[in-house]
Amino acid sequence: MSDAESPLIDDLEHELRAEGVRITRQRVAILSALANSGDHPSAEEILERSRKQDSSVSLATVYRTLSILVDRGTVLRNEFDGTGARFELANKPHHDHLIDVDTGDVIEFTSPRIEELQAEIARELGYDIVDHRLELYGKLRTRD
Amino acid sequence: MSDAESPLIDDLEHELRAEGVRITRQRVAILSALANSGDHPSAEEILERSRKQDSSVSLATVYRTLSILVDRGTVLRNEFDGTGARFELANKPHHDHLIDVDTGDVIEFTSPRIEELQAEIARELGYDIVDHRLELYGKLRTRD
DNA sequence: AATGCTCTTGCGAATTATTTGCAATAAGAA
């Protein structure tokens, strides 16, 4: 059993260190939890998952670390339903979300056309977009 | 000085009454506050504004009433920045929002093209859209 | 207008999600 981390975690650590962010056990555990999550975990879920690697992680540290990572753009914060934020590593290309209102499942999608239209609309209104949020809430189409 | 309410409030009252919702002083005051607001007030702001008409309104009642109105589709709930919900009467045609990140101003816009694309994307993923949220966060374009 | 059944209200306490103060601890440079 090696202690070797994944190249992804390794890269993130180096980037962070380069910016003067100290690499603590807890932060590595949190980054790992995020890196190993294919979904969009809440702070509470990230706490549970990172504790498997380092049981000393506390919820306050999860929040503090997420805050740093979100500010740096390393992590994306989403607020899908209004019941707490959900996070994901920002190592994938930009995408928006479709939330299944029945199951809570989150599906990622991209639409360059929509992005273009957004920029166009903002431009017409005299603005430059600094961020945007597009969420579709849907029900699985059935043929009952 | 007449006590006559606006036709809008009047209509809303009738609709609500028809659905068995009791029309209380507080509810009328809250509806008026919403009807007279061109912006997107928070629950706290709606409390202040409705108290001008009926000083007995409490924050709990504002929330309870908003909840009823949102469920009925009479009022729309937005969560722009994550610091509390903002509400607006749903008597205007559908629109999305562009939030000025510097001033907090909210500009409404519509884009039939984006709506179409959203439906198309959902359809391709096997879903029917039941709701959606599109928010653009922008900075006023300047020529400094 | 008075009655009564039921819904609504105000109040304060309870929740939920997140942030903060503080003393103890650990990173990382020397």
Added chain:
DNA sequence: TTCTTATTGCAAATAATTCGCAAGAGCATT
């Protein structure tokens, strides 16, 4: 190893919203 300073865990503090409950209205009926 040592030292300086950032980071941590814990518990208490916030912020936004919801809830329990007894008192107080709606409104359909008389």
